[in-house]
Amino acid sequence: MAELRARSVLVTGANRGIGLGFVQHFVKMPNPPQWIFATCRDPKGQRAQELQNLASKHPNIIIIPLEVANPTSIKAAAAKVGEHLGGSGLNLLINNAGMAKPKMLDDETLEDMTEVYTTNTIGPLLMGQAFLPLLKKAAQGSPGSGLSCSKAAIVNMSSYAGSIEDVYVWEFGQVVSYRCSKAALNMLTKCQSLAYKEHGILCVTFHPGWVQTDMGGGGSFKPPLTVDDSVQGMLKVLSSISEKDTGTFLDWEGKILPW
Numbered sequence: 001m002a003e004l005r006a007r008s009v010l011v012t013g014a015n016r017g018i019g020l021g022f023v024q025h026f027v028k029m030p031n032p033p034q035w036i037f038a039t040c041r042d043p044k045g046q047r048a049q050e051l052q053n054l055a056s057k058h059p060n061i062i063i064i065p066l067e068v069a070n071p072t073s074i075k076a077a078a079a080k081v082g083e084h085l086g087g088s089g090l091n092l093l094i095n096n097a098g099m100a101k102p103k104m105l106d107d108e109t110l111e112d113m114t115e116v117y118t119t120n121t122i123g124p125l126l127m128g129q130a131f132l133p134l135l136k137k138a139a140q141g142s143p144g145s146g147l148s149c150s151k152a153a154i155v156n157m158s159s160y161a162g163s164i165e166d167v168y169v170w171e172f173g174q175v176v177s178y179r180c181s182k183a184a185l186n187m188l189t190k191c192q193s194l195a196y197k198e199h200g201i202l203c204v205t206f207h208p209g210w211v212q213t214d215m216g217g218g219g220s221f222k223p224p225l226t227v228d229d230s231v232q233g234m235l236k237v238l239s240s241i242s243e244k245d246t247g248t249f250l251d252w253e254g255k256i257l258p259w
Contacts, residue, residue, distance in 0.1 A: 004239040005150045006091035007034050008138070010081060012068055012127065013097030014038035015048040018157065018208055021231035022094060023051065027058045033091075037081050039066035040097075068097045068123030069115075078130040089138030092149055092238075093131050095124035096157040100178040113177045120181035121188060124156050128192055132199075139200030147202035147243040154196070155238065156189045158182045158249065160207040165258035169210070186249055186259060193247030204241065206234060207251040225252075 009026060013019040015038075023038045038055065040048050043063045055061040064080055067073040081090060099119045101112045139152035149155070160168035161175065162182025189205035196203055209225040233252035240254070249257045 003031065004029070004235060005031055007088065008037070008085060008090050009033045009035070009092040009094065010037040010039065010090060010131070011094045011096055012039050012066060012123075014063075015040035015043070015051045018211060018227055018231060019094075019096040020051055020054075021227040022096065022235075023054060023061060025231050025235055027054070027061065032060060034060060035084060036061045037064055037084070037090075038062070039064045039077060041065070041067050066097075068095075068127060069118045071126055074123075074126050074130045078134070081131070082134060085134065087137075089136065089141055089152065090131055090134035091138045091142075091151065092153050092155065093127065093135060094155045094157065095127050097123060098157060100175055102173055102175055103177065104174050105176050108176050113180070116177040117181045117184065120178070121184040124154075124185060125188055128154055128196075132196070132201075135196075135201050136199045142200070147197070147200060147246055149202060149238040149241065151202070152200055153202040153204070153238075154189075154192055156185055156192075156203070156205045158185050158189070158205040158207060160251065160257055162186055163249075163258055189249070190247050197243075197246060202241065202243065202246045204245060204247070205249050206237075207249070207257055208234060209252045 011019050011022045014023050023036055026033055026036050038051055038061055043065050055063050062084060064077050066077040099116055101116055135152045142151040159182045161179050164183055186205050189203050193203035208230045211225045211227055211230045230252045237250060237254040251257055
């Protein structure tokens with residue numbers, strides 16, 4: 001199996017769940033990235049304690065405050081990452097930060113739809129725009145003409161719940177605002193893949209599986225997948241995909257999912 005060899009990675013929502021799982025796996029790699037930018041809303045807060053502990057042991061983890069629903073915060077984070085990288089680019093951007101509001105169709109409101117869409121769809125759009133110069137720089141500085149996640153890539157964390165064809169686990173929860181935001185994120189990924197291909201940037205959207213996280217858990221029900229298994233699976237897929245896979249909707253095992 002090819003190994004993911006990204007010199008620099010950025011993960012949003014890195015203080016818990018899948019985001020934290022990515023950071024934990026990156027530091028354990030045989031050839032870990034030189035820079036692991038771990039972003040979250042409140043790096044000094046209680047919910048980022050585990051990430052802080054990890055960063056204190058690994059100097060290649062750089063924690064950066066970032067609110068993906070705030071364009072000013074995104075621009076500031078991009079400037080800070082650029083400073084750290086000096087003249088080199090960013091190889092891998094993982095748009096993982098997301099939110100859900102467990103509501104039935106009849107209870108959805110303008111405010112909730114807007115808030116969820118802003119975080120889950122507009123956030124990754126603005127992140128792609130702000131970090132495009134650094135991703136382009138990474139692509140230009142990498143040998144070879146093909147696309148890969150070791151060269152330059154945007155990975156958007158979506159959900160099978162956003163599949164219009166399958167409407168995954170509808171009977172478990174309607175979560176309409178979440179589903180709509182992830183369906184839109186899938187379209188955004190397709191648009192990014194078409195617009196950024198000429199710059200040498202690969203773009204994919206992922207269903208990480210139904211994972212045991214604060215967001216994925218539902219009362220007494222325990223989701224089938226651990227964060228560890230999900231992240232390990234996704235990293236394996238990321239290490240092997242190329243230009244033929246750009247613009248696809250994949251699950252953590254590399255299967256193509258229906259839009």
